[in-house]
Amino acid sequence: TRITGVRLTTVNTPRHNSITCGHVMVELLTDTDLVGLGEMSDLQHLPRFHFDIPELAATLEDLLIGLDPLQTTEVERRLEANFPQAGYIYDKSRAIKCGVDIAVWDLAAKVLGLPLYQLLGGQVRDSVPIAYPVFRQQSEADVERNLTMVDRRLDEGFEFFRVYVGRDLALDERFLREARDRFGDRLTIKSLDFSNLLDAKSACSFAERVADVGYGLVEAPAPNHDIRGLVYARDRLHVPISEHVYSNRWALDLVAADAVDVFNVSVIAIGGITPARRIFAIAEAAEKTCLIGTTQELSIGTAAAAHVAMAMPAATLPSDPVGPLLYTRDVVREPVRYEKGRLRVPEGHGLGMELDPDLLAASAGPLTWRHTTADAVVDRQQVTP
Ligand code: LMR
Ligand code: MG
Structure with a gap:
């Protein structure tokens, strides 16, 4: 061929x-x-x-x-x-x-x-737990809307959530406290995600202020490429620190400085499955755990993430790709499936995805x-x- x-x-x-x-x-x-x-x-x-x-x-x-x-x-x-x-x-x-x-x-x-995961060394798990995103609140109305969304996703079987914070800290704190009051232990907050918006001191102060709410890890608590900020946060906070890995050099620098506990590896941010495997190899050698990150893909991109997640032993944490549940439409015959809060790997050869020409035509149009x-x-x- x-x-x-x-x-x-x-x-x-x-x-x-x-x-x-x-x-x-x-x-x-x-x-x-x-x-x-x-x-x-x-x-x-x-x-x-x-x-x-x-x-x-x-x-x-x-x-x-x-x-x-x-x-x-x-x-x-x-x-x-x-x-x-x-x-x-x-x-x-x-x-x-x-x-x-x-x-x-x-x-x-x-x-x-063959299914794609076979080419990646075979399955080491049959599904991955997903952490559903709570996007950053920009207004009072967002807090209630997000709480309603969490309620619905808990009913569907999602247990892990990741909460974007760092723009309006008062709103962030209100959401976190109300979510804990309302849902108690049913809710596991996998992470607070600062998305590199704050300096490390400010991010750590907020993380400490809401520590009693309870969360699993803190992601991106320093500006882009601020390795000293990450080291500071890792020393100061009592939970694991994670950061996105978007180049080979950055992965090596994170290891050399021992700046994080967790690599957030997304197929998209590193530019494909081949380079993602290289990052997993670095993580394994450095004894870092990994989660599968996302930009929020449609089903084809999410299927790629699912195959990688099935085959990489280091990907042990709840992962992030949930695009097919966020978007109102897709372009494939059978979208990827989530069951009880877990992403299932599609069946079939390759990714296990088939384009639907009518759906593709319905969403086609220039980027803007x-x-x-x-x-x-x-x-x-x-x-x-
Ligand atoms: C998204 O598109 O929802 C994500 O890429 C957001 C992010 O930056 O984590
Ligand atoms: Mg994105």
Whole structure:
């Protein structure tokens, strides 16, 4: 089997009561009837621009046409040479690389007639517990809305939640206390996620102020790339510290400084399955535990995360990909499934996903940044007027 073409389709999917996110669906065409599926997920992160799709498709065809999909090493070499790691979590190069890399793995597994996790070394678990996100409250009304949402998800069997904090600390504290009062031990707060919004001292002061509420770990409690801030937080707080890993060098620096307990590894932020495996290898060697992070993907991107989560022994913590429950629509025949708060790995060859042409057409349209603001984008919330 040889790659003969690259088809990119831009889609826009609204989230329930929230922003609309653009994605690029990737189809790798071949000289057989097999097609590799990938996804450049959730391009609605700053910086506020989109790339040129026909130009990108032509570039990817230059790089990939003629390759055998089992040459995952050569694909990675070419992608890395053309879309280098920028060391920024929402760098658009990583989304491009990720979309193509997922499609190549999907295709390789389909050629062999195997589920993708088999190519990654086989299953070490059959599902992963998911921590449902509570997006950062921007107004009083958000607190009640989030409490209602938690109530509903608890009823569905979700036990773990992760709470974004750091913009309006008084609202954050109110949410945390009311959630604990209302739901008691039914609710496990997996993490407080500061998203690099605060300096380490401010983040730690808040984490200490709400320590009695109870939470499992603290994520990103220092500005981007502030390794000394992370070390400070790790010394000062009594819970594990986690941080996103978006380059090889950053992973090595985190290990060298012993700055975190937990690596947040997302297929998207590191630019695909191939580079994600490298980060898991570093984590294992350094005896760090991992969770699978997310940008909130549609089903194809979430399926990739599920296969990785099934196959990586170090991914032992509740993980984050929950996009298919946040978005109001998808582009596949059978979306990924969540059961009792756990993400199941799809069945079938490759990712186990099939595009639905009608659904794809229904969401297709140019990527756009109209109708949004920078804060709404950072907080993943619609601005309340
Ligand atoms: C999302 O899109 O919801 C996430 O990428 C948010 C985040 O930055 O963790
Ligand atoms: Mg995102």
